Amino acid sequence: MITKKNLNPNLLRAEYAVRGEIVQRAYELEKEGKKIIYCNIGNPQALKQKPITYVRQLLCLTEYPTLITDPIAKNSFPSDVIEKAKYVLSENPIGLGAYSQSEGMVFIRKAIAQFIKNRDGIESDPTRIIITDGASKAIQSVFTLLMKNSNSGFMTPIPQYPLYSATIELYGAKQIKYYLDEEKHWELNESELESSIKEAKKSGIEPVAIVVINPGNPTGAVLSKENIKMIINFARKHDISILADEVYQENIYSENNKFYSFAKIMNEMKITDVPLFSFHSTSKGFFGECGHRGGYAEIRNLPAEVYEEIVKLQSIGLCSNTAGQIVTYAMVNPPKENEESYDLYIKEKTAILKELKKKAEILAEEINKIKGMSLKSPQGAMYAFVRIDLPDEKGVNLKNMTEKEISEYEAKRDGEYCLRLLEETGICVVPGSGFGQKPHTYHFRMTFLPPLEDIKELVKKLKDFHLKYLKRFE
Amino acid sequence: MITKKNLNPNLLRAEYAVRGEIVQRAYELEKEGKKIIYCNIGNPQALKQKPITYVRQLLCLTEYPTLITDPIAKNSFPSDVIEKAKYVLSENPIGLGAYSQSEGMVFIRKAIAQFIKNRDGIESDPTRIIITDGASKAIQSVFTLLMKNSNSGFMTPIPQYPLYSATIELYGAKQIKYYLDEEKHWELNESELESSIKEAKKSGIEPVAIVVINPGNPTGAVLSKENIKMIINFARKHDISILADEVYQENIYSENNKFYSFAKIMNEMKITDVPLFSFHSTSKGFFGECGHRGGYAEIRNLPAEVYEEIVKLQSIGLCSNTAGQIVTYAMVNPPKENEESYDLYIKEKTAILKELKKKAEILAEEINKIKGMSLKSPQGAMYAFVRIDLPDEKGVNLKNMTEKEISEYEAKRDGEYCLRLLEETGICVVPGSGFGQKPHTYHFRMTFLPPLEDIKELVKKLKDFHLKYLKRFE
Numbered sequence: 001m002i003t004k005k006n007l008n009p010n011l012l013r014a015e016y017a018v019r020g021e022i023v024q025r026a027y028e029l030e031k032e033g034k035k036i037i038y039c040n041i042g043n044p045q046a047l048k049q050k051p052i053t054y055v056r057q058l059l060c061l062t063e064y065p066t067l068i069t070d071p072i073a074k075n076s077f078p079s080d081v082i083e084k085a086k087y088v089l090s091e092n093p094i095g096l097g098a099y100s101q102s103e104g105m106v107f108i109r110k111a112i113a114q115f116i117k118n119r120d121g122i123e124s125d126p127t128r129i130i131i132t133d134g135a136s137k138a139i140q141s142v143f144t145l146l147m148k149n150s151n152s153g154f155m156t157p158i159p160q161y162p163l164y165s166a167t168i169e170l171y172g173a174k175q176i177k178y179y180l181d182e183e184k185h186w187e188l189n190e191s192e193l194e195s196s197i198k199e200a201k202k203s204g205i206e207p208v209a210i211v212v213i214n215p216g217n218p219t220g221a222v223l224s225k226e227n228i229k230m231i232i233n234f235a236r237k238h239d240i241s242i243l244a245d246e247v248y249q250e251n252i253y254s255e256n257n258k259f260y261s262f263a264k265i266m267n268e269m270k271i272t273d274v275p276l277f278s279f280h281s282t283s284k285g286f287f288g289e290c291g292h293r294g295g296y297a298e299i300r301n302l303p304a305e306v307y308e309e310i311v312k313l314q315s316i317g318l319c320s321n322t323a324g325q326i327v328t329y330a331m332v333n334p335p336k337e338n339e340e341s342y343d344l345y346i347k348e349k350t351a352i353l354k355e356l357k358k359k360a361e362i363l364a365e366e367i368n369k370i371k372g373m374s375l376k377s378p379q380g381a382m383y384a385f386v387r388i389d390l391p392d393e394k395g396v397n398l399k400n401m402t403e404k405e406i407s408e409y410e411a412k413r414d415g416e417y418c419l420r421l422l423e424e425t426g427i428c429v430v431p432g433s434g435f436g437q438k439p440h441t442y443h444f445r446m447t448f449l450p451p452l453e454d455i456k457e458l459v460k461k462l463k464d465f466h467l468k469y470l471k472r473f474e
Numbered sequence: 475m476i477t478k479k480n481l482n483p484n485l486l487r488a489e490y491a492v493r494g495e496i497v498q499r500a501y502e503l504e505k506e507g508k509k510i511i512y513c514n515i516g517n518p519q520a521l522k523q524k525p526i527t528y529v530r531q532l533l534c535l536t537e538y539p540t541l542i543t544d545p546i547a548k549n550s551f552p553s554d555v556i557e558k559a560k561y562v563l564s565e566n567p568i569g570l571g572a573y574s575q576s577e578g579m580v581f582i583r584k585a586i587a588q589f590i591k592n593r594d595g596i597e598s599d600p601t602r603i604i605i606t607d608g609a610s611k612a613i614q615s616v617f618t619l620l621m622k623n624s625n626s627g628f629m630t631p632i633p634q635y636p637l638y639s640a641t642i643e644l645y646g647a648k649q650i651k652y653y654l655d656e657e658k659h660w661e662l663n664e665s666e667l668e669s670s671i672k673e674a675k676k677s678g679i680e681p682v683a684i685v686v687i688n689p690g691n692p693t694g695a696v697l698s699k700e701n702i703k704m705i706i707n708f709a710r711k712h713d714i715s716i717l718a719d720e721v722y723q724e725n726i727y728s729e730n731n732k733f734y735s736f737a738k739i740m741n742e743m744k745i746t747d748v749p750l751f752s753f754h755s756t757s758k759g760f761f762g763e764c765g766h767r768g769g770y771a772e773i774r775n776l777p778a779e780v781y782e783e784i785v786k787l788q789s790i791g792l793c794s795n796t797a798g799q800i801v802t803y804a805m806v807n808p809p810k811e812n813e814e815s816y817d818l819y820i821k822e823k824t825a826i827l828k829e830l831k832k833k834a835e836i837l838a839e840e841i842n843k844i845k846g847m848s849l850k851s852p853q854g855a856m857y858a859f860v861r862i863d864l865p866d867e868k869g870v871n872l873k874n875m876t877e878k879e880i881s882e883y884e885a886k887r888d889g890e891y892c893l894r895l896l897e898e899t900g901i902c903v904v905p906g907s908g909f910g911q912k913p914h915t916y917h918f919r920m921t922f923l924p925p926l927e928d929i930k931e932l933v934k935k936l937k938d939f940h941l942k943y944l945k946r947f948e
Contacts, residue, residue, distance in 0.1 A: 002715065002749050004779050006682070008621045011783055016790045045571035053540075060538035063797075064530040072546040097519035099757075099764040133607055133767070136791055144644070147482045166790045170618070208480070241476065275476050283573075290573040291796035293607070305478050309485055316490045316640045317610055322765035323537075323797035 014169040016162050017434020022418050026428040037458060039446035040428045042217075042382045044288030047449040049352060052287055054081065054345045055330045061085035062096055062326055080339035088326065096322040102315035104131025104296070105322075108329045112296055115332035120264035128299045128307065131328055133320045134290075135247050135281035138297040140167050142243060142277045145310050146208045147173045153205035154243075155197065157188070159385060159435035159443070161217040161245070176200040176207060179438055182387070185376050186221035188212070193234050209241040210234070215248040215259065218385040218435050218445040220360070220378025222257035228265045232274060241275040247295070248381040250285030253357040257379045263300060276300040282327045284382065286352040294324035294331070356382070359448040359455050366459040372466055382449055385432070388442045388466070390417065391473040398440075406439060414442045420469060425461040488643040490636050491908020496892050500902040511932060513920035514902045516691075516856045518762030521923040523826060526761055528555065528819045529804045535559035536570055536800055552814035558807075562800065570796040576789035578605025578770070579796075582803045586770055589806035594738035602773045602781065605802055607794045608764075609721050609755035612771040614641050616717060616751045619784050620682045621647045627679035628717075629671065631662070633859060633909035633917070635691040635719070650674040650681060653912055656861070659850050660695035662686070667708050683715040684708070689722040689733065692859040692909050692919035694834070694852025696731035702739045706748060715749035721769070722855040724759030727831040731853045737774060750774040756801045758856065760826040768798035768805070830856070833922040833929050840933040846940055856923055859906070862891065862916045862940070865947040872914075880913060888916045894943060899935040 004012065023040050030036045038046065045051060057077055061068050062085050073082055089095065091107035103109065109126040116124035132138035140163075146152065153174040156164045168175045178196040180186040197207055212231055214223045223231075235242045244262040252259050263278055282294035299307060314320075335342040363384050364377035372389040390413060398406050411433035418431045421444075432443030448455060478486065497514050504510045512520065519525060531551055535542050536559050547556060563569065565581035577583065583600040590598035606612035614637075620626065627648040630638045642649045652670040654660040671681055686705055688697040697705075709716045718736040726733050737752055756768035773781060788794075809816040837858050838851035846863040864887060872880055885907035892905045895918075906917030922929060 001713075001747055001777070002780055003777060004783070006620070006622060007780060007783055008618055009623075011618060011787060014786070014790065016786060041573065043573045046568045046573065051569065051571045056538040056540075059797075060534045060541065063537060064534035066527075066530075067534065067550065070550055072550055076541065076544055076546060094520045095525065096765050097525045097763045099515065099517045099520065133795060134792065140791075144482055144485060146480075148480060149483075163790065170787075170790070239475075273475055289571045291570050291793070293792075293795040303475070303477060306476055306481060309478070309481055312488070312490060313485055313644075316488065316637065316644070317614075318608065318767075319765070321607060321767040321795040321798055323533075324795055 010170050010172045014166040015434070016166045017430050020430070020434060022415070022422060022430065023428060025419065026422055029422070029426070034426055036422075036426045036428055037450055037454060038428050039450065039458075040430050042284060042447055042449065043290050044382070044449050045290065047447075048451055049288050049449065050348070051289065052345065052348050054335055054341050055287060055289060055327055057081045057341070058084060058088070058330050059323060059326055062088050063323070065089055065095070078340035080335055080341050088329065096326065100319045100322060100325065102319050103129070103311055104320060104325055108325055111329055111333045112298070116263065116298060120261055120267070122264055122267040124263070124298060128302070129296055130299070130310065130314060131294075131296045131320050131325050132314075133293040133295070133324060134283060135245065135279040135295040136163055137293075137320070138279050138295055139163060139243065139245065141310060141313055142297065143167050143171055143173070144313060145306070146241060147171050148206070148208065150174070151204060151206050153200050153207045155193070155207060155210040155240070157211065157213060157216075159218050159432065159437055160211070161213060162434055164211055165436070174200070174205045176205060177436065180216070180219060180221070182376065182438070182441075185379070186216055186219035187223065187227050188231060190230050190234065193231075197238060207238060207240050209243055211243045211245065212262070213245040215251060215380030217245070217248065217381050218383045219376070220381045220383050220385065221376070222252055222254070222259065222379040225260050225265060228260055228262060229269060232262065232266055232269060232271060236271060236274045241277065244276060244278045246278055247281040247284045249280065250353070251356065251382060252380045253360045254377070254379040259380070263298065266300070272301055275302045282324065282331050285331070286349045287327070287331055288352075289327050292324045292327045293321055294328040296328060355452060356448065359452055360384070362452070363448045363455055363459065366456075367462070370463045370466060372470060373462070378448070382447050383445050384448055385435070385443050385445050388414075388417065388444065390414075390442050391470065393473070410439065410442070414444065417442070417469065418444055421462075421465055425465050427458060427461060484644050484646045488640040489908070490640045491904050494904070494908060496889070496896055496904065497902060499893065500896055503896070503900070508900055510896075510900045510902055511924055511928060512902050513924065513932070514904050516758060516921055516923065517764050518856070518923050519764065521921075522925055523762050523923065524822070525763065526819065526822050528809055528815050529761060529763060529801055531555045531815070532558060532562070532804050533797060533800055536562050537797070539563055539569070554809055554813035554815050562803065570800065574793045574796060574799065576793050577603070577785055578794060578799055582799055585803055585807045586772070590735075590737065590772060594735055594741070596738055596741045598737070598772060602776070603770055604773070604784065604788060605768070605770045605794050605799050606788075607767040607769070607798060608757060609719065609753040609769040610637055611767075611794070612753050612769055613637060613717065613719065615784060615787055616771065617641050617645055617647070618787060619780070620715060621645050622680070622682065624648070625678060625680050627674050627681040629667070629681060629684040629714070631685065631687060631690070633692050633906065633911055634685070635687060636908055638685055639910070648674070648679045650679060651910065654690070654693060654695070656850065656912070656915075659853070660690055660693035661697065661701050662705055664704050664708065667705075671712060681712060681714050683717055685717045685719065686736070687719040689725060689854030691719070691722065691855050692857045693850070694855045694857050694859065695850070696726055696728070696733065696853040699734050699739060702734055702736060703743060706736065706740055706743060706745060710745060710748045715751065718750060718752045720752055721755040721758045723754065724827070725830065725856060726854045727834045728851070728853040733854070737772065740774070746775055749776045756798065756805050759805070760823045761801070761805055762826075763801050766798045766801045767795055768802040770802060829926060830922070833926055834858070836926070837922045837929055837933065840930075841936070844937045844940060846944060847936070852922070856921050857919050858922055859909070859917050859919050862888075862918065864888075864891065864916050865944065867947070884913065884916070888918065891916070891943065892918055895936075895939055899939050901932060901935060
């Protein structure tokens with residue numbers, strides 16, 4: 001009979017804390033009747049964010065084209081959405097029920113290229129764009145492409161979104177960790193990058209790519225132009241590819257920060273020899289259409305023979321889901337100012353982004369008032385990576401432990417903290433160890449997606465819990 | 475700069491003929507204005523099959539719930555579909571825009587279990603069902619789970635659907651080929667299974683699973699109960715898992731054949747110690763909803779600790795797309811006899827299946843009239859695996875070649891045949907070597923999805939081409 005011993009050891013090693021043990025425990029508690037506030041995952045519509053009307057109307061009509069010619073459509077749908085649905089079906093007459101080309105529908109890839117051009121003022125080649133089932137799948141495809149052997153190393157930030165570490169474990173590659181600088185609002189530091197790649201090479205790892213998440217997950221940090229330039233030069237110097245996870249590009253809350261895409265900056269620098277894979281998604285921003293699994297990769301500076309291999313990889317899985325492709329189309333092609341659905345679209349968009357901004361600010365302000373907690377105010381994304389001070393435990397002497405033992409001990413401690421928080425308050429967050437953190441520091445990641453009133457109550461509960469929790473160390 | 479040399483060698487080795495070179499050439503020819511008849515892929519709606527109205531109405535209302543309460547909905551939607559849409563949103567109040575549980579929405583998994591119970595008269599456990607982005611992704615997840623190391627062997631039929639060989643290459647596992655018996659309508663042969671597993675073990679391969687495709691792709695064969703029993707006993711004897719690809723279960727055309735699921739037969743045999751992974755999809759049958767990427771795996775006889783690992787794997791990709799989940803729900807929960815949409819549903823279903831049956835019959839009848847071509851009449855699925863006689867080429871002596879050279883030479887020959895067929899007639903089929911075939915035999919796979927009139931014209935073209943092609947050997 002099959003047991004764990006018979007299984008893929010890479011899978012056994014892979015960990016994905018965002019849906020890990022603490023979340024499983026939350027499901028159990030919820031079944032028992034406890035009210036849970038899910039702050040573990042960036043899943044806006046599960047936390048009462050309403051879908052953008054325009055997106056759903058377009059989906060509705062393209063899924064059921066009969067409705068377009070139904071006389072009632074005119075009463076229930078804005079004229080521009082009806083026209084757009086007709087356009088979608090004229091460009092893709094086989095409809096949503098047929099496999100599309102492996103890379104996605106041609107007209108949508110053209111619309112994505114236009115979106116990038118409008119955003120960045122640079123050319124984008126639709127034949128170098130692949131539509132995928134969310135950004136996660138695009139990222140995993142690129143890892144598959146670039147993983148030459150078990151010594152291939154992928155540089156990932158610490159803290160990072162655990163998709164990266166899980167994928168590296170799963171594919172049996174090597175993770176090269178570089179620490180983000182918490183003191184400097186989580187920016188990347190050149191000497192840290194240099195020393196981490198140097199050490200990796202020394203131990204026989206062959207670096208192939210660097211992952212950068214901007215705006216940051218879990219950090220909420222937005223990278224400056226200078227920081228991005230530094231990273232591009234670093235990648236060029238070491239002849240590695242850049243994986244730019246830019247799924248939170250619409251989620252910028254601070255007036256002092258602006259989103260710069262890697263594509264734009266690379267273009268400004270006139271660099272054409274660093275392979276760049278940029279990822280975007282329909283799951284974040286103000287759409288929050290997580291369930292529809294829409295997203296894409298735009299690829300630059302990659303020879304045709306290499307690009308063909310990633311297309312072949314997509315073809316083995318046939319194509320990404322067509323509803324997700326339509327949502328992606330809606331994202332890159334919103335209503336225009338003179339169109340009927342424009343006003344409502346802007347109203348909904350603004351309300352969502354404004355509320356997110358307010359929640360980010362309140363959360364940071366209130367958390368920083370709590371003794372023993374601190375937070376670099378999120379400039380973007382949907383997360384707060386809250387630092388917590390945990391006093392040393394009596395009878396534990398880190399000096400007698402190996403590095404690995406310390407890391408396990410510390411992961412156990414923040415795991416235990418989050419579990420107690422869940423049990424006592426119903427607040428479900430993810431331990432910092434699930435994302436990685438500097439030794440001897442503790443964090444947890446929480447989304448600021450719950451409704452504003454809940455956030456206030458939540459901070460109060462956090463404070464009460466934390467003070468009570470600390471008592472055990474007195 | 476990155477070149478093919480820097481890439482994942484497993485990816486470079488993987489081949490997926492269904493979307494391979496010949497199909498790429500077809501796209502080119504189409505761009506140049508040539509009419510192409512795409513018989514390369516089971517993509518019904520790309521070949522004018524209409525979507526089932528019930529499915530699209532349900533999608534339409536669940537994507538845009540505002541319409542449910544719009545007074546006009548009553549005029550444009552059957553009452554049972556409106557009620558079902560309400561039910562879907564009551565069971566899943568967060569809607570289609572949120573990530574679902576990693577395994578899929580709970581109520582849909584329950585509906586799948588009920589569907590299996592109704593189909594087979596056996597119990598099915600919804601907590602052992604995982605909804606996926608089509609069956610392909612479910613199959614790849616199971617390969618990931620069971621692949622312990624690069625010696626892990628997966629037994630696959632020859633001919634096979636190339637997802638299997640491509641996935642094995644991609645994951646760096648070993649393929650253990652077993653030949654289907656063309657003379658006995660492509661059934662599995664016990665002594666062939668025994669000799670192939672014995673030979674694999676001798677060369678150091680550790681068999682972990684056997685893949686069975688029933689109804690067969692590309693063979694169109696439907697397995698008998700006795701054949702299935704033999705396979706189950708074989709798997710038990712050798713302590714390996716069964717991967718039952720049952721995506722064509724609704725596509726049965728011969729009165730003499732009936733679909734038996736592996737789950738049902740295993741239950742009859744009272745066998746509880748052979749892990750069984752059964753796959754189903756919304757892409758085939760009479761739905762043909764390929765683009766929506768819906769499907770599931772039902773899993774039996776697997777310890778909880780092992781099942782948890784496959785759930786963790788799903789969680790790394792978050793969840794399958796929700797529109798595909800709704801289509802899956804529609805598939806397992808069709809309108810009931812007393813419901814308003816029932817009559818239209820049955821009418822559409824019957825028309826599609828009847829036409830497919832007729833096309834399968836006509837194709838087999840006409841092809842068997844062509845000298846130098848033969849076809850075991852498809853009992854199920856959507857494909858004809860046509861055998862073609864190609865005379866020996868002058869000046870080529872197979873006796874001077876190694877086994878590998880012969881295989882490459884023969885693959886080149888049927889590839890060349892299919893390419894010429896495409897260039898001269900516009901008919902796009904896939905060479906038999908893309909699926910595997912016995913040495914010294916040649917085939918191609920074609921779907922019988924094009925409209926009936928096209929099929930007749932197509933067979934005529936095939937005949938003319940074949941006769942002309944043979945002339946070169948005179």
